[in-house]
Amino acid sequence: MTTTPHYVIIGSGSAGFGAAKTLRTGDADCRITMVTMDSLPFYNRYNLPQVFHGRHDWRDLMDVPPAQYAELGIELRRRSRVVDVDGAQRFVSLAHQEHVAYDRLLVCAGGRGYLPENLTEYFGLMHGFGSFEAAMRLHKDLPKGGTAIMIGGDMTGIDLAMTLLETGYNVTLITTSQTFWPHRVTTQERDRLLAALEAAGMKVLKDTRAVGVSRENSGKPAACVTLEDGTEVRGDVVMPFCGLASSVEFMLRADVDIERGLLVTPELHTSNETIWAAGDVCQIWHDQEKAYKFFHGWKNVRVMGELAARNMLGANEIFDVNIEDRIDVDADGKISSTFWIH
Amino acid sequence: MIKSNDTDIQIAICGSAGDGTIASGDIMKRAAAAMGFNVIAFDVYPPEIRGFGKCISRIRISSKQTYSLKQESDVLVSLNDSHAIPHAAEVRDFGVVIYDDNLVARVAEGGHISAHIDAAQIPYGFSIRQISEQATNSSRSRNVVILGCLAGLFDLSAENFHDIIAKKFATKAQSVIDDNTKAFDAGLKAGRTVFRLDDIKVRAGKIKSNGAEAVMMTGNGAVVRGFLESEIESYFGYPITPATSIMERLAVEMPPRGGKFLQTEDEISAIAATIGAAYTGSRAATATSGPGLALMAEMIGLGVMAEVPSVVVVSQRGGPSTGLPTKTEQSDLNLAVFGGSGDAQRIVLAPTNVEGCYRCAGMAFDIAEIYQTPVILLIDLYLSNRYETVVPADAGTYTPKPRPQINLEGGENYKRFEMTKNHISPRALPGQPGLMYTATGLEHNEQGRPNDDAHMDMSIKRHEKLKGAVHYPGLNVSKRFGDKGKVDVGILGWGSTFGEILETMYQAQAEGISCSAMKVVMLSPLPLQSIEDFFDDCREVLIPELNYEGQFAGLVCGALGRPVTRLSRATGSPMVVREILDEVRRLSGREPAPVQAVGAMGARS
Numbered sequence: 001m002t003t004t005p006h007y008v009i010i011g012s013g014s015a016g017f018g019a020a021k022t023l024r025t026g027d028a029d030c031r032i033t034m035v036t037m038d039s040l041p042f043y044n045r046y047n048l049p050q051v052f053h054g055r056h057d058w059r060d061l062m063d064v065p066p067a068q069y070a071e072l073g074i075e076l077r078r079r080s081r082v083v084d085v086d087g088a089q090r091f092v093s094l095a096h097q098e099h100v101a102y103d104r105l106l107v108c109a110g111g112r113g114y115l116p117e118n119l120t121e122y123f124g125l126m127h128g129f130g131s132f133e134a135a136m137r138l139h140k141d142l143p144k145g146g147t148a149i150m151i152g153g154d155m156t157g158i159d160l161a162m163t164l165l166e167t168g169y170n171v172t173l174i175t176t177s178q179t180f181w182p183h184r185v186t187t188q189e190r191d192r193l194l195a196a197l198e199a200a201g202m203k204v205l206k207d208t209r210a211v212g213v214s215r216e217n218s219g220k221p222a223a224c225v226t227l228e229d230g231t232e233v234r235g236d237v238v239m240p241f242c243g244l245a246s247s248v249e250f251m252l253r254a255d256v257d258i259e260r261g262l263l264v265t266p267e268l269h270t271s272n273e274t275i276w277a278a279g280d281v282c283q284i285w286h287d288q289e290k291a292y293k294f295f296h297g298w299k300n301v302r303v304m305g306e307l308a309a310r311n312m313l314g315a316n317e318i319f320d321v322n323i324e325d326r327i328d329v330d331a332d333g334k335i336s337s338t339f340w341i342h
Numbered sequence: 343m344i345k346s347n348d349t350d351i352q353i354a355i356c357g358s359a360g361d362g363t364i365a366s367g368d369i370m371k372r373a374a375a376a377m378g379f380n381v382i383a384f385d386v387y388p389p390e391i392r393g394f395g396k397c398i399s400r401i402r403i404s405s406k407q408t409y410s411l412k413q414e415s416d417v418l419v420s421l422n423d424s425h426a427i428p429h430a431a432e433v434r435d436f437g438v439v440i441y442d443d444n445l446v447a448r449v450a451e452g453g454h455i456s457a458h459i460d461a462a463q464i465p466y467g468f469s470i471r472q473i474s475e476q477a478t479n480s481s482r483s484r485n486v487v488i489l490g491c492l493a494g495l496f497d498l499s500a501e502n503f504h505d506i507i508a509k510k511f512a513t514k515a516q517s518v519i520d521d522n523t524k525a526f527d528a529g530l531k532a533g534r535t536v537f538r539l540d541d542i543k544v545r546a547g548k549i550k551s552n553g554a555e556a557v558m559m560t561g562n563g564a565v566v567r568g569f570l571e572s573e574i575e576s577y578f579g580y581p582i583t584p585a586t587s588i589m590e591r592l593a594v595e596m597p598p599r600g601g602k603f604l605q606t607e608d609e610i611s612a613i614a615a616t617i618g619a620a621y622t623g624s625r626a627a628t629a630t631s632g633p634g635l636a637l638m639a640e641m642i643g644l645g646v647m648a649e650v651p652s653v654v655v656v657s658q659r660g661g662p663s664t665g666l667p668t669k670t671e672q673s674d675l676n677l678a679v680f681g682g683s684g685d686a687q688r689i690v691l692a693p694t695n696v697e698g699c700y701r702c703a704g705m706a707f708d709i710a711e712i713y714q715t716p717v718i719l720l721i722d723l724y725l726s727n728r729y730e731t732v733v734p735a736d737a738g739t740y741t742p743k744p745r746p747q748i749n750l751e752g753g754e755n756y757k758r759f760e761m762t763k764n765h766i767s768p769r770a771l772p773g774q775p776g777l778m779y780t781a782t783g784l785e786h787n788e789q790g791r792p793n794d795d796a797h798m799d800m801s802i803k804r805h806e807k808l809k810g811a812v813h814y815p816g817l818n819v820s821k822r823f824g825d826k827g828k829v830d831v832g833i834l835g836w837g838s839t840f841g842e843i844l845e846t847m848y849q850a851q852a853e854g855i856s857c858s859a860m861k862v863v864m865l866s867p868l869p870l871q872s873i874e875d876f877f878d879d880c881r882e883v884l885i886p887e888l889n890y891e892g893q894f895a896g897l898v899c900g901a902l903g904r905p906v907t908r909l910s911r912a913t914g915s916p917m918v919v920r921e922i923l924d925e926v927r928r929l930s931g932r933e934p935a936p937v938q939a940v941g942a943m944g945a946r947s
Contacts, residue, residue, distance in 0.1 A: 039539055041461040058539060059436075066435070066462035079443060079467045080456055096467070097445040098454045133537040 005030050007312060008092055008100055010082050011108030012036035013045065014298055014342075015279035015305030017064075019106050022309035024072045033075040033100060035082055035092065040132060041066050046298055046342045048135040049163035056139070058132045082109070087255035087272045104312045107251065107262060107270075107277040108305055111244030116176065119151065119240065122213035125222035127239045129160060138237060141221045147172060147235035149225050151210045154181035155327075155339040157241025158197070162335075165201045172203040172235055174210050174225060181243035182296040182339060183327040196329045205233065213238050244296070246281045259283055263292050266318040268308040276312055278304035286321050295323060298342035349379065349405040349545045352412045353492065355485075356398045356429055357421030359388060362485030366421075367399020369489055369510060373502040374403040375558045375731045382841075383558075383729035384411055384916070389583075389667045396425040405545060409695070410841030413919050416542050419488050421470075423455040430455060435462035436541045440491060442484070443467025464540045466495065473528045483525030490526040494533020496544045500526070559732045561699040561725035561838075565655055566591040568703025569627060576602045576626040578615035583667045584723040585629040585657040609634035613641040613654065617716075620645070620652040621781060623771040625707045629655035632674040633664065635718075639682040642716050646686040646804060648781040649759065649767070651710035651717070655703070658722040660914050669914030670724035672837050673889035678720045679866045679897065687805050689713060690866040691817075692720045694840035696730040698863065705817055713811055714769055715804075720865065722888070724916050725838040750777055757788040761799065765807035812869040819864035820872040823847060830856040830930045832880030834873070834906070836865060836894050839887055839917045846922040855930045865894070868901055877904045882929040884909060886922050 007023050009016045012034050020032050043061040055061065069076050077094070084093040085107075091099045113130060115123055127141065128134040142148055147170040150157050158180070161171045173179075180193060194204050205227070212226035222238040246261035256270040257263040262277040264270050264284055270277055279301040283292035295304070300323060307317050327337045353370060357363035364385050371383040382402045388395025402411050414434040420426035420441040433439055441455045444467075452458075459465045468491050474483040486507070493500055503526055511518045559567070565588055569577075577596060579589040589605065596603045602619070606612040612628045619626035630638065635656045645652055658674045660666025678690050689709060693702040702719055710717040750756065750768050758779040760767045767788075770777035779790040785800060787793040812819050824847045831850070835843040840861045847859040860876045862869065877883055885895040886909040895908045909925050911917060 039465060039537075066460070069461035075457065076459075076461050077456055078459065079465045094454070096443045096454050096456065097448045098451060098457075099448070100451055133539070136537065 005103040006101065007032050007104050007106065008102035009034045009106045009108060010036075010085075010092065011110055011279065011281070012038055012042055012076070012078070013108060013110055013279065014042075014302040015108035015110075015308075016106070017042040018302045018305035019108065019278065019309035019312075020074050021072060022306045023313065024074070026310065026313040031075070032073060033077060033102075035077045035080050035094065035100065037079065037081050038131060039079055041069060041076060041078075043132065044342065045130070046159075046340070048129060048132065049160045051132075051135045051139050052163050052167045052169070056136065061132065082250045085251055085254035085275075087253070087275060090274055103274065105275045106305075106308055106312060107275065107281055108279045108301075108308075109247040109250075109281045111246045111261075111280040113240055114178070114243045114245040115240050116210075116242060118211060119213065122222070123240075125213050125215055125238065127221060127237045129156065129239060129241075138239070142169065142237050145169065146237070149174065149223075149233055149235040149238045151225065151238065151240045152176045152181070152242035153179040154241045154243045155183065155337055157239065158335065158337075159340060160241075161197070161202060162200065170201075170203070170235075172205065172233060173197065174205045174208065174227070174233065176209070176242055178242040180327060182294065183325065183337065185327065189327070192329060193327065193335060196333045196335055199333045244280050246283075246294075248281060259292060261292075261294060266321065267311050267316060268304060268319060269311065276308040278308040284319055284321060288321075293321065295319075295321065297339045299338075347543075347545070349403065349543065350408070350412075351404075351416040351496075351542055351544060352400060352402040352414070353417040353419065354398055354400045354415040354429060354432065355419045355421065355488070356396065356426040357485070358425055359395045359397055361397070361421040362482070363397035363421055364399050365510070366419075366485035366489060367401055369486070369503065369506050370399070370492070371401045371403075371729055372506045372510075372558055373489075373498070374401065375556055376502040376506065377499055378556070379403045379405060379731070380408055380556075381558060381729060381731045382408055382411055384724060385727055386915075387668055396422075398425075398429065403544075409844040410919065411916065416540075417492070419492070420455045421484060421488065423449065423453060427455050427458045430458040430460070430463070433460075433463050435460075436464060438464045438466055438495075438540045438542065440466045440468065440488060440495075442470040444469035444472050446471065466491075466536055468529070468532050468536075470529075473532055474525055477524040477528035478521040480521070483522060486522045486525040487529035487532075490529020490531070491533040491536075492529075493526070494530040495536055495538060496542060498544065500530055556731040556733050558729050559696050559700070560587070560727055560729050561693075561696050561721055562587045562657070562727070563591065564696045564699035564732070565629070565703040565719065565721070566595065568700045568706070569653075570595055570599070572704045572707045573625060574601060574627055574707070575624040576616070576619040577628065578604050578606050578612040578619070578626070579628050580606050580609045580612045580630070580634065582609075582631045582634050584659055584670075584726040585631050585634075585655060587726070588629040588655060588657075609637040610641065613638040616652050616654070617641055617645045617648075617650050620650045620710075621648070621772065625653075625711075627653040627655065627706075629657065631657050631659050632661045632677065635674060635677055635681065639677070642688065642718075643682040643684060643686045644783045645716040646682075646688055647684075647783050647785070649714040649769070649804070650781070651707070651714050653703075653706045653710055653717050653719060655719045655721065657726040658720070660912070666914045668723070670722050670838070670916060671889060671912060671914065672722055672839065672887050673891070673893065673912065675720065675836075675865065675889070675893040675897065676891075678718045685801055685805070687808055688715050688866060689717045689808060689811055690720055690864070691717060692837045692863055692865050693725070694835075694837060694861050694863065696725070696728065697732050699725065700732070702817070702863070705814070709811060709814055709817075712766070712814075713808055714766060715808065720837065722838050724888075728838070750774070758790045759786060759788045759800065759803070761788060761803060764810060765803045767803075808867050812864055812867055817863065820860060820862045820869045820876075822858055822860045822872075822876060824851060824858040825856050826858075828856075828879050828881075829858045830881050831858075831926050832876055832883045833857070833859040833922065833926065834862065834876065834883055834885045834894075834898065835859065836862045836887065842917040842919050842922060843886060845919045846926060849919065849923055850926045850930070853927070853932065855926060855932055857926060857930070862894075865897070868897065870901055873898060874902055874904075877902065882907060884922070884925055884929060886911070886917050886925075888912065888917060
């Protein structure tokens with residue numbers, strides 16, 4: 001019988017990888033398994049717009065060499081979809097019919113692109129940007145000098161849009177309430193930010209709503225968005241950037257409290273004794289606001305992963321919810337955001 | 343040398359017996375050959391006829407000439423994870439592992455191959471079983487689905503696969519061809535939808551531009567072709583792995599050509615019948631493996647003593663005894679060269695590749711008849727079962743020679759074993775008027791009559807007559823490759839291992855090591871002068887071979903008394919290029935190889 005604990009981490013992003021490294025630092029002998037849907041080892045998704053600057057080899061986006069997984073003794077399970085977590089029996093069920101038992105589980109599954117209810121049926125027609133593959137598909141489908149239509153315009157989308165403008169593409173933005181997500185901006189700030197985007201060359205469509213997405217030929221990407229007044233906006237690709245929805249479906253049987261995300265204490269502990277959560281998948285209790293809140297952004301997510309790992313090892317640290325959340329435009333019209341710090 | 347813009351990928355397909363693994367590999371290699379690539383392929387399968395043993399088909403596809411399989415595969419396809427998991431580590435960094443990600447039955451933790459894919463390798467999961475079922479209402483076509491996945495991923499021509507599938511199943515119902523084609527197309531569609539993350543490059547195939555159509559051939563197949571083109575007339579055999587396919591093919595090919603074919607009750611009968619038929623002037627052969635050769639030793643001695651030309655193919659496998667029936671080894675060299683009673687020198691030829699099998703088999707009857715002695719064609723499982731693309735025009739350097747005319751004047755003075763200048767005597771066939779003689783295993787005089795006093799003279803005759811064989815035209819009994827003149831390291835090799843030796847030599851040269859390689863095709867008699875010249879040019883000589891004792895090294899050392907470094911391996915698997923290269927580096931002083939536990943066999947002697 002072994003006493004070496006087995007830590008399973010669901011998710012391989014900055015929270016997951018940071019947690020794995022922290023676990024190894026704190027326990028040289030423990031077993032660490034990282035399960036992810038992704039095809040690639042850990043890379044910096046915030047650098048994905050770089051594919052439009054010619055970085056087409058995924059290895060160029062990696063922050064750590066693949067060999068580091070072996071060096072750290074991390075068992076990496078890629079292209080592995082978690083379909084269920086049994087919080088009582090303590091095992092994770094994978095779609096390919098394998099159960100992975102754990103002693104302690106960290107959920108860092110992040111989120112998937114949120115889509116307004118009226119557009120969900122068009123999901124398959126639109127381009128995503130959540131992975132290297134998606135970024136490369138966009139690069140392939142968007143002709144040089146072509147136009148990307150963005151619905152929403154969260155901060156991931158704005159970052160990409162700025163890169164597209166810099167590299168000779170056109171961007172049409174159809175605003176929604178998720179524009180500039182996850183920042184909460186006043187009407188005045190929003191107008192100022194949108195003006196900055198227009199000044200940068202972006203076409204901004206305000207005070208309207210996308211109600212349909214279509215393509216002209218089967219096999220080609222969607223290239224047209226219908227607005228609520230019947231107007232058609234044409235481009236080469238259509239992309240939703242409406243924030244994230246936490247990936248929690250597989251946690252329904254895990255005996256944890258769930259709202260929009262997994263509800264965790266400031267120690268990032270779920271209501272299940274052996275399960276922690278970190279990153280975009282969790283809502284952390286904010287004692288001052290008496291509510292569970294998301295804390296998005298690379299820096300926050302990484303900090304959460306490392307903190308959760310330390311707590312899994314026995315510490316009792318609290319996530320500092322008083323974090324800086326700022327978006328601004330400088331004198332040159334350049335937008336800066338704490339979301340982009342990485 | 344393989345350049346960066348060449349195609350050079352190795353695909354390993356791993357499954358369980360009954361999964362269609364070998365059939366899948368067969369279609370893959372034939373399709374690749376049809377696309378114009380050079381192909382080397384080798385299948386590993388279990389000794390059990392049926393059951394759940396592991397099967398692996400490895401196929402190296404290249405736009406350039408290659409000489410062996412690569413140590414690391416670029417692609418591993420798993421049709422059975424429990425078998426494929428140990429081979430995941432064989433895939434190179436940024437290579438690909440393809441597997442079924444939609445299993446029906448639960449697997450134990452760690453039982454899925456995705457748990458064993460290194461972070462630097464690229465996983466591609468497909469619903470292989472489901473795709474097969476949707477396409478054909480059966481999961482039995484998983485082995486063809488994965489070919490479609492490969493074709494889709496690497497943009498290989500579907501047309502070539504369709505064509506090979508149609509040919510492979512031509513003797514079966516049309517529905518079999520249709521289902522396999524559907525399965526392939528469904529896999530193709532799935533493969534094409536996957537975003538590629540690997541760095542594998544497959545460019546258009548372009549085989550040697552002599553206009554000839556390349557054909558896929560195994561070593562055993564090449565032996566058969568050589569036999570048929572040199573007009574074999576009689577074959578007697580008893581089945582034994584890995585030589586059986588020679589017999590099976592000749593059983594089909596010989597009768598329509600007027601040849602005599604007989605499966606005998608055992609190996610002793612097979613060699614006895616072969617010697618008997620050869621005595622009558624028929625071009626006769628048999629094929630066996632090490633255990634069979636052990637049984638044949640006495641009758642081969644009769645062939646030596648009675649100076650009867652015949653051909654014995656020996657495809658080696660792991661031994662002794664039943665040993666490793668489906669694994670390769672080069673451990674029957676001593677038996678082939680020395681086996682039997684008395685001073686029974688015979689000719690032993692050891693081709694190094696498939697084309698060499700064709701060439702040696704084609705020449706073996708001529709050589710046997712000229713030198714009036716048994717010729718052993720010594721190959722091994724790795725060569726017997728290895729597929730290579732061969733361009734017939736290249737292989738056709740052998741042209742069957744006119745049969746030696748047996749047109750002798752009869753009479754009282756006819757001496758079947760006459761002492762001649764070249765020690766080769768006039769050979770008559772039974773029934774020729776006035777040319778009657780006694781063929782016997784007893785020592786005899788020139789007339790063939792039993793006579794003990796002639797033993798010394800006849801021993802000299804039987805040995806001396808073979809010396810000319812090392813100069814036999816067109817055979818290349820030895821050949822040097824690589825750097826000319828003085829070199830730091832020379833690699834001396836024989837048989838199937840020479841492919842790995844050549845690959846090693848080219849890699850060593852690319853590293854700046856002064857290096858040559860020499861193959862020795864005639865093991866008995868040894869071409870001593872050329873081997874000695876090679877030793878003179880090499881500061882160090884390395885002999886890698888697939889046996890524990892270093893039998894070839896022992897043979898060479900015994901003949902020349904020169905020191906060599908042995909690299910002897912008895913693993914049942916082909917020699918590993920990296921191991922040879924490490925040794926070459928060490929010998930050249932470039933980089934010390936790590937000390938390995940090879941005992942005395944790894945030592946210089």
